[in-house]
Amino acid sequence: MSNPVTAPKIPVFDTPVTAEVESLRPHYSAEKKQQIKEQIKALLKAQDAVLVAHYYVDADLQELAEETGGYVSDSLDMAKFGNEHPAKTLVVAGVRFMGETAKILNPEKRVLMPTLKAECSLDLSCPVDAFSRFCDQYPDHVVVVYSNTSAEVKARADYVVTSSIAVKLVSWLGDQGKPVLWAPDKHLGHYIERVTGVDMVLWKGSCIVHDEFKSRALGQLIEENPDAAVLAHPESPDEILALADVVGSTTQIIQAAKDLPQQKLIVATDSGIFYKMRQEVPDKEIVEAPTHGEGATCKSCAHCPWMAMNGLDNLLHVLQTGENEIHVEENIRVKALRSTQRMLDFAKMEIS
Numbered sequence: 001m002s003n004p005v006t007a008p009k010i011p012v013f014d015t016p017v018t019a020e021v022e023s024l025r026p027h028y029s030a031e032k033k034q035q036i037k038e039q040i041k042a043l044l045k046a047q048d049a050v051l052v053a054h055y056y057v058d059a060d061l062q063e064l065a066e067e068t069g070g071y072v073s074d075s076l077d078m079a080k081f082g083n084e085h086p087a088k089t090l091v092v093a094g095v096r097f098m099g100e101t102a103k104i105l106n107p108e109k110r111v112l113m114p115t116l117k118a119e120c121s122l123d124l125s126c127p128v129d130a131f132s133r134f135c136d137q138y139p140d141h142v143v144v145v146y147s148n149t150s151a152e153v154k155a156r157a158d159y160v161v162t163s164s165i166a167v168k169l170v171s172w173l174g175d176q177g178k179p180v181l182w183a184p185d186k187h188l189g190h191y192i193e194r195v196t197g198v199d200m201v202l203w204k205g206s207c208i209v210h211d212e213f214k215s216r217a218l219g220q221l222i223e224e225n226p227d228a229a230v231l232a233h234p235e236s237p238d239e240i241l242a243l244a245d246v247v248g249s250t251t252q253i254i255q256a257a258k259d260l261p262q263q264k265l266i267v268a269t270d271s272g273i274f275y276k277m278r279q280e281v282p283d284k285e286i287v288e289a290p291t292h293g294e295g296a297t298c299k300s301c302a303h304c305p306w307m308a309m310n311g312l313d314n315l316l317h318v319l320q321t322g323e324n325e326i327h328v329e330e331n332i333r334v335k336a337l338r339s340t341q342r343m344l345d346f347a348k349m350e351i352s
């Protein structure tokens with residue numbers, strides 16, 4: 001008789017409140033801000049360092065990345081860029097798994113982050129010991145994990161994916177008749193399962209930001225704006241995705257904003273993305289999907305509290321001190337590299 005399968009238990013973790021995180025950030029005058037930016041630019045140059053930022057971080061950091069030959073993108077492209085760039089130091093403005101991914105791929109480079117406190121609820125929901133026990137119950141399944149996980153979880157996985165290639169990679173595994181164990185985002189997992197029809201077992205984590213979008217309020221907004229297109233990140237709950245015209249990674253959402261004929265866009269993802277989106281479609285009206293519907297428990301209000309921990313102040317500090325370097329134990333890194341490199345190889349195969 002086979003062992004009874006135990007459902008994964010999601011640990012309790014502390015969630016910072018975005019408004020509180022932001023209230024702790026220093027507020028600079030325009031002149032002081034410019035001065036700090038100039039100091040950062042000089043230090044990046046002097047240290048052969050490049051700034052790689054996620055769309056959800058502060059607009060000042062996104063702007064700096066672009067002005068200094070760095071990069072702003074989704075998690076897959078951040079990893080690719082860091083991997084291909086010749087700089088000796090990668091400064092990653094985002095959350096910890098992004099810095100760890102950079103280190104996994106580039107052990108010879110120094111990887112710094114403005115803060116090491118920037119977690120991710122998906123990563124926190126999936127501790128390696130419990131995850132490993134879960135995997136042990138499904139020895140015939142291919143283990144595919146979202147990039148929003150620790151290096152240890154990636155080391156236990158067969159494949160890492162980001163939201164931009166999750167559907168394609170799982171579909172490719174499905175074509176080979178392989179069942180998939182997926183972790184940690186249940187919403188993205190359900191979405192992949194629905195689109196690909198692949199047999200999957202799911203970990204039950206979620207993103208505290210995307211979890212806040214409210215389908216009833218969104219439905220009402222759509223009724224009031226029949227001319228608008230709805231764009232959603234697949235970390236959003238099923239009922240939100242069911243209302244979306246386009247579901248995709250942050251980069252895919254920005255691309256859709258450019259490609260779609262609609263002049264009005266309702267967007268269900270972290271509001272940090274609006275900085276780039278407004279640059280790309282300055283003439284379109286961008287409306288935030290509602291998080292305030294009935295029963296809202298919103299701690300984040302569509303802005304990730306951990307992403308909000310990145311700022312000009314702590315970016316300058318790490319460049320001045322060399323603090324906040326990312327280290328990944330070598331035996332973990334080597335194993336995590338296998339599953340992470342497979343993602344990059346798959347992405348390359350997709351392009352060619």
Ligand code: 13P
Pocket residue numbers: 073074075076148162163164207233235248249250251
């Ligand atoms: P992307 O890979 O789409 O940028 O998503 C990362 C993330 O953490 C979204 O919440």
Ligand code: SF4
Pocket residue numbers: 095119120121122148207208209210235270304305306307
């Ligand atoms: Fe994690 Fe959600 Fe923040 Fe993205 S927005 S880093 S998934 S908590």
